[in-house]
Amino acid sequence: MRITLALALLVALFVLGPLLVVVPMSFSTANSFEFPPPGYWLGYYRSFFGDERWLTPVFNSIGIGLATMLLTMLLVIPASFAMVRQRFMGRSAINLLLMMPMIVPNIVMALGYYTYFSQLKIIHSPLGVVLAHTCLSVPVCYLIIAASLKGFDRNLERAAMNLGASPLRTFWEVTFPVLRPGFLVGGLFAFIHSFDEAVVAIFISGQAASTLPRKMFDSIRIEADPIISVVSTLLFAVVLLAVLSPLAWRAIVKARSQFRAA
Amino acid sequence: MTVFDRHMNALSQTHSQGVVMTQAYLEIRDLVKSYDGKQQAVRGISLDIRKGEFVSFLGPSGSGKTTTLMMVAGFEMPTSGSILLGGREIAPVPAHKRNIGMVFQNYALFPHMTALENVGFPLRMRKTPAAEIARRAAEALDMVGLAAFGGRHPREMSGGQQQRVALARALVFGPDVLLLDEPLGALDKNLREQMQVEIKRIHRELGITTIYVTHDQSEAMTMSDRIAVFSQGVVEQFAPPLDIYQRPTTRFVGSFIGDSNFLDVTRQNDGLVAQGIGALNIAAPSQAGKFHGLVRPEAIGLWTGGDEQGHCVLSFLIEGLVHYGDSVLLIGSAAGLNLRARLPSVQASHLHEGDTIRIAWRENDMHLIPVQ
Numbered sequence: 001m002r003i004t005l006a007l008a009l010l011v012a013l014f015v016l017g018p019l020l021v022v023v024p025m026s027f028s029t030a031n032s033f034e035f036p037p038p039g040y041w042l043g044y045y046r047s048f049f050g051d052e053r054w055l056t057p058v059f060n061s062i063g064i065g066l067a068t069m070l071l072t073m074l075l076v077i078p079a080s081f082a083m084v085r086q087r088f089m090g091r092s093a094i095n096l097l098l099m100m101p102m103i104v105p106n107i108v109m110a111l112g113y114y115t116y117f118s119q120l121k122i123i124h125s126p127l128g129v130v131l132a133h134t135c136l137s138v139p140v141c142y143l144i145i146a147a148s149l150k151g152f153d154r155n156l157e158r159a160a161m162n163l164g165a166s167p168l169r170t171f172w173e174v175t176f177p178v179l180r181p182g183f184l185v186g187g188l189f190a191f192i193h194s195f196d197e198a199v200v201a202i203f204i205s206g207q208a209a210s211t212l213p214r215k216m217f218d219s220i221r222i223e224a225d226p227i228i229s230v231v232s233t234l235l236f237a238v239v240l241l242a243v244l245s246p247l248a249w250r251a252i253v254k255a256r257s258q259f260r261a262a
Numbered sequence: 263m264t265v266f267d268r269h270m271n272a273l274s275q276t277h278s279q280g281v282v283m284t285q286a287y288l289e290i291r292d293l294v295k296s297y298d299g300k301q302q303a304v305r306g307i308s309l310d311i312r313k314g315e316f317v318s319f320l321g322p323s324g325s326g327k328t329t330t331l332m333m334v335a336g337f338e339m340p341t342s343g344s345i346l347l348g349g350r351e352i353a354p355v356p357a358h359k360r361n362i363g364m365v366f367q368n369y370a371l372f373p374h375m376t377a378l379e380n381v382g383f384p385l386r387m388r389k390t391p392a393a394e395i396a397r398r399a400a401e402a403l404d405m406v407g408l409a410a411f412g413g414r415h416p417r418e419m420s421g422g423q424q425q426r427v428a429l430a431r432a433l434v435f436g437p438d439v440l441l442l443d444e445p446l447g448a449l450d451k452n453l454r455e456q457m458q459v460e461i462k463r464i465h466r467e468l469g470i471t472t473i474y475v476t477h478d479q480s481e482a483m484t485m486s487d488r489i490a491v492f493s494q495g496v497v498e499q500f501a502p503p504l505d506i507y508q509r510p511t512t513r514f515v516g517s518f519i520g521d522s523n524f525l526d527v528t529r530q531n532d533g534l535v536a537q538g539i540g541a542l543n544i545a546a547p548s549q550a551g552k553f554h555g556l557v558r559p560e561a562i563g564l565w566t567g568g569d570e571q572g573h574c575v576l577s578f579l580i581e582g583l584v585h586y587g588d589s590v591l592l593i594g595s596a597a598g599l600n601l602r603a604r605l606p607s608v609q610a611s612h613l614h615e616g617d618t619i620r621i622a623w624r625e626n627d628m629h630l631i632p633v634q
């Protein structure tokens with residue numbers, strides 16, 4: 001018992017270790033990477049928020065992430081309905097195809113996009129990055145949405161139709177609202193996946209469509225600017241917030257319903 | 263609708279019922295359903311259900327009750343056969359235009375809506391004005407005793423309460439037929455009995471044609487005007503509860519409903535001979551051949567002596583006793599047959615395992631079922 005606890009703590013430390021270095025460093029006064037920091041201030045935060053070379057990639061990343069999320073959902077929602085509810089020839093082959101981007105190493109995918117998108121003349125453009133990121137986001141988003149669809153009680157749809165709702169109304173009044181949490185989580189993961197992704201972005205985003213991870217990579221290679229620890233900290237905070245928000249939302253809903261029931 | 267209107271409606275309904283009585287309202291004709299094109303889940307069912315009737319579908323799990331209900335509701339297309347409602351074929355009518363109310367076993371309440379919103383849903387789909395929706399939904403909730411719970415979500419209610427909301431939702435729009443698929447299966451015994459009474463009360467008040475699916479025979483016996491006994495995709499018998507119990511037409515019906523003893527009976531010359539017992543002094547049916555002789559355990563009593571004319575009297579070795587409180591089930595053998603007899607507890611207090619006693623039943627209490 002005590003051994004497993006110790007083991008769990010070690011794993012947690014191992015996972016959190018880099019953060020314990022990066023977060024304090026972002027408040028450091030040193031002008032290079034130095035640990036432990038000689039002193040603390042907010043100077044690097046100030047220069048980050050005042051520097052267009054950093055803010056442009058931030059907005060690029062947000063825009064590309066949102067577009068990726070939208071496109072992924074447009075592809076994955078219909079695909080999940082077909083895969084979960086229909087039986088057709090080649091179903092398992094399509095299932096494998098949908099999971100492919102998760103199986104093939106990212107660097108291989110990146111090389112492929114690099115050559116193919118050059119021919120299509122959409123390399124170094126936001127469109128290219130969005131297309132590539134969508135492709136990479138599909139598997140995880142599909143897993144989440146297909147799982148929530150499998151757990152959906154089809155009697156709810158039968159009940160709605162029995163009560164006079166046309167198939168279309170049944171979808172908008174019952175199916176969609178009940179599945180919304182699954183859709184939200186799926187969309188969130190698509191966004192985070194794009195926001196986090198570095199390998200493909202380094203290959204194809206170029207200067208014009210540079211995303212935040214790519215800018216960080218460039219910065220560390222070229223100038224070793226301590227601002228990078230600020231970006232890392234902020235990135236971590238954003239992702240943490242995004243992941244925790246569904247949990248927080250559920251807790252709020254639960255507390256509210258308990259309050260009402262009492 | 264004023265109280266007076268309602269009264270007049272009720273009057274004209276009872277009046278017309280007297281005339282329509284024998285006329286079918288919901289007709290199911292040679293209904294067949296195969297899901298995979300090979301095996302048939304429903305193998306040719308025909309039923310005529312009258313307006314206002316309470317009919318139960320009773321049968322073991324997998325016998326095709328739900329499938330039949332799904333076809334009536336419009337969720338499954340019949341492979342062949344037809345369903346007529348008030349003389350009109352409804353097979354081409356999609357589920358959402360059939361005006362048939364349904365209560366599902368797992369309630370199927372919309373989790374993102376309150377009880378009141380759930381009950382108002384069918385009215386909203388029918389473009390009823392908002393004020394009227396609010397009024398009628400509240401009335402329907404009141405009818406099932408949940409007037410104070412309109413603002414709750416399904417997850418904030420008990421199973422019994424959810425079932426009541428589902429019932430109110432299925433009735434609020436005035437459906438032509440009400441379908442219930444094992445609606446009480448998930449409730450505990452006390453709540454189940456309470457809901458049985460409630461459903462019967464509502465049926466009485468609204469006079470709505472109702473099909474009630476159950477695998478619980480006592481539920482079907484106490485609630486129904488008629489019971490359709492399902493087995494392996496066919497209806498074995500469709501008759502009032504007492505007929506089903508006293509005069510089953512197949513061995514399956516006799517054994518599925520109530521406890522039973524079956525004796526092999528054959529026709530010899532002009533009389534009937536029961537295996538292990540001998541000649542019977544009862545009028546022989548016109549058919550030739552073999553019969554299952556059904557004797558209910560409670561028709562068997564202790565023999566205290568006297569004129570044996572018209573009785574089967576046997577000596578019976580008790581091999582086991584099961585006490586039910588009010589009655590005792592004796593399990594044992596007589597004349598080489600395994601028999602079960604049920605006695606009131608007061609008559610059985612002196613009996614023990616291993617005792618040999620004299621038992622008897624009236625020959626007229628044996629019901630003959632032709633062997634198919």
Ligand SMILES: Nc1ncnc2c1ncn2[C@@H]1O[C@H](COP(=O)(O)OP(=O)(O)O)[C@@H](O)[C@H]1O
Binds near residue numbers: 297303321326328
């Ligand atoms: N959606 C379905 N697809 C394939 N087979 C089904 C489906 N629903 C029911 N069945 C089969 O049809 C038969 C009758 O089932 P059902 O009507 O549900 O019986 P019951 O309601 O009497 O328990 C069973 O053998 C069952 O396995």
Ligand SMILES: [Mg+2]
Binds near residue numbers: 324329
């Ligand atoms: Mg069933």
